[in-house]
Amino acid sequence: QKEVEQDPGPLSVPEGAIVSLNCTYSNSAFQYFMWYRQYSRKGPELLMYTYSSGNKEDGRFTAQVDKSSKYISLFIRDSQPSDSATYLCAMRESGGYQKVTFGIGTKLQVIP
Amino acid sequence: DTAVSQTPKYLVTQMGNDKSIKCEQNLGHDTMYWYKQDSKKFLKIMFSYNNKELIINETVPNRFSPKSPDKAHLNLHINSLELGDSAVYFCASSQAGGGGNTIYFGEGSWLTVV
Numbered sequence: 001q002k003e004v005e006q007d008p009g010p011l012s013v014p015e016g017a018i019v020s021l022n023c024t025y026s027n028s029a030f031q032y033f034m035w036y037r038q039y040s041r042k043g044p045e046l047l048m049y050t051y052s053s054g055n056k057e058d059g060r061f062t063a064q065v066d067k068s069s070k071y072i073s074l075f076i077r078d079s080q081p082s083d084s085a086t087y088l089c090a091m092r093e094s095g096g097y098q099k100v101t102f103g104i105g106t107k108l109q110v111i112p
Numbered sequence: 113d114t115a116v117s118q119t120p121k122y123l124v125t126q127m128g129n130d131k132s133i134k135c136e137q138n139l140g141h142d143t144m145y146w147y148k149q150d151s152k153k154f155l156k157i158m159f160s161y162n163n164k165e166l167i168i169n170e171t172v173p174n175r176f177s178p179k180s181p182d183k184a185h186l187n188l189h190i191n192s193l194e195l196g197d198s199a200v201y202f203c204a205s206s207q208a209g210g211g212g213n214t215i216y217f218g219e220g221s222w223l224t225v226v
Binding site for chain 1: 116143152153154155156157160162168170202204214215216217218219220
């Protein structure tokens with residue numbers, strides 16, 4: 001079993017839809033949870049970061065972490081064609097120089 | 113100004129050759145990384161350096177040798193290239209140890225071994 005599981009998609013939605021992206025993980029020591037967005041032929045860029053459990057909102061994006069279920073989500077409201085990209089969840093343990101473990105990424109296409 | 117820059121962007125080479133990928137960051141970060149993204153798009157860490165010191169070395173063949181002449185540069189040298197080395201290699205940097213600090217990625221180097 002991989003440490004971080006993520007459905008690779010692809011996920012196609014119409015413009016304006018609410019998008020839900022999810023990851024599950026097995027390592028209960030993970031404390032930092034991140035979502036990266038990667039456009040085609042580009043490097044990943046950080047979208048949202050959450051420490052431990054809870055919600056975080058930034059504009060149209062909301063990140064949720066449920067440590068009891070080992071489940072994290074990213075919601076995108078009013079999705080736009082410019083949101084079409086691959087979304088990678090990432091997480092790491094606290095302390096020291098812990099490596100960041102990435103999910104495989106979910107490819108999202110928002111259709112105008 | 114590009115924050116994390118890596119060269120070359122595209123590299124096609126024959127099996128058995130030796131090649132290098134260079135990386136520089138102008139963000140003043142202490143920590144630099146090399147990640148590999150394979151054909152299935154899985155992004156996996158290879159190495160991490162902090163102030164020129166190797167701190168993470170995943171299970172990577174010793175044909176791969178990172179070199180950090182200073183904290184702003186982390187180069188990757190690959191000896192005796194194999195077909196399975198074909199992938200996208202991303203250089204990245206962060207302020208210190210990753211954690212909640214943002215990891216900034218370069219645009220990637222597409223390596224194709226034929």
